[in-house]
Amino acid sequence: EPIIAFREASKVFTARNGDVRAVDGVSFDITPGEIFGVIGYSGAGKSTLVRLINALEPATSGSVVVDGLDLTTLPESRLRQVRAGIGMIFQQFNLLGSRTVAANVAYPLEVAGWPRARRDARVAELLEFVGITDKAGVYPAKLSGGQKQRVGIARALATNPRILLADECTSALDPETTADVLALLRRVNTEFGITVVVITHEMDVVRSLCDRVAVMEHGRVVELDDTYRVFSAP
Numbered sequence: 217e218p219i220i221a222f223r224e225a226s227k228v229f230t231a232r233n234g235d236v237r238a239v240d241g242v243s244f245d246i247t248p249g250e251i252f253g254v255i256g257y258s259g260a261g262k263s264t265l266v267r268l269i270n271a272l273e274p275a276t277s278g279s280v281v282v283d284g285l286d287l288t289t290l291p292e293s294r295l296r297q298v299r300a301g302i303g304m305i306f307q308q309f310n311l312l313g314s315r316t317v318a319a320n321v322a323y324p325l326e327v328a329g330w331p332r333a334r335r336d337a338r339v340a341e342l343l344e345f346v347g348i349t350d351k352a353g354v355y356p357a358k359l360s361g362g363q364k365q366r367v368g369i370a371r372a373l374a375t376n377p378r379i380l381l382a383d384e385c386t387s388a389l390d391p392e393t394t395a396d397v398l399a400l401l402r403r404v405n406t407e408f409g410i411t412v413v414v415i416t417h418e419m420d421v422v423r424s425l426c427d428r429v430a431v432m433e434h435g436r437v438v439e440l441d442d443t444y445r446v447f448s449a450p
C-alpha cells in the first residue's frame with residue numbers, strides 16, 4: 217500500500233492567455249519509509265505537486281491518495297487531518313520572528329492543544345534531536361541558515377507526522393550546511409521511519425539523499441527510477 221499515490225492527477229490553472237497544465241496526468245506511488253525525490257527545473261510543476269499532496273489545492277482531474285485517503289473525495293474537515301499528518305520544511309524556513317526557537321517548535325503543539333508540560337517535554341526532545349538545545353531561548357534572527365532549518369525540521373516533526381515534505385529546503389544554504397541538513401533528513405527517515413519527500417532543482421541533493429527520484433518537465437513525470445539508475449549515463 218503506497219503512502220502517497222497519484223492516479224492520472226492533473227492540476228490546470230486557468231489564465232488570461234489560456235490554461236496552464238501545471239501538473240499534467242501524473243501517475244506514481246511513493247512507498248512508506250522511502251526517501252523520494254522530485255526534481256525539475258523552475259516551472260516544471262514541483263510546487264503544484266506539493267500543494268496537491270498537502271491538500272492545499274484540489275486536483276482538477278484524477279486522484280491523489282495520501283495514507284489511504286483519496287483527497288479528491290474528502291470534506292475540508294478531513295483534509296485538515298491529512299495536513300496534520302504531513303510535516304513541511306521550506307527554502308526560507310518560515311519561522312516566526314517574534315518567537316524563540318523553543319516557541320517556534322512548540323507552535324504546532326499549541327495549535328493541536330497539547331498541555332504545557334507535555335509540550336515542553338516534546339520541544340526539549342526535538343531540540344536535542346536536531347542538535348540546537350543551546351539555542352532554545354534565542355530568536356530566529358540570531359541563527360545561521362543551517363540552524364534555522366534545524367528549527368524548521370524540529371517544528372515539522374513536532375506532532376509525529378508520517379510524511380515530511382521538504383520543498384527546496386537546502387536551496388538557501390551553502391554546500392557544507394546542505395550536507396548537514398541532508399544528514400539530518402536521513403536520520404529522520406532511519407530513526408523514525410518517516411517517509412521523506414524532497415522537492416528540489418539540485419541534482420546533488422537527490423544524488424546524496426534519495427532512494428528513488430521522479431523527474432518532472434512541463435507538468436509531467438518524464439522519468440522515475442532508483443536514483444543511481446536515473447543518474448547513470450546510458
Ligand code: ADP
Nearest residue numbers: 229231236238257258259260261262263264265
Ligand atoms: P515549480 O515548482 O517546478 O517551479 P510550479 O508548480 O510553481 O513549478 O509551476 C508550474 C506551472 O504552473 C508554471 O507554468 C506556473 O507558472 C504555473 N502556475 C503555478 N501556480 C499557478 C497559479 N496559481 N496560477 C496560474 N499558473 C500557475
Ligand code: ADP
Nearest residue numbers: 316318319320322326332335336337339340352
Ligand atoms: P508563553 O509564556 O507565552 O507560553 P514562552 O516563550 O515561554 O511563552 O513559551 C512558548 C512555548 O515554547 C510554550 O509552548 C513552551 O512550551 C515552549 N517553551 C519555551 N521555552 C522552552 C524550553 N526551554 N524548552 C522547551 N519548551 C519551551
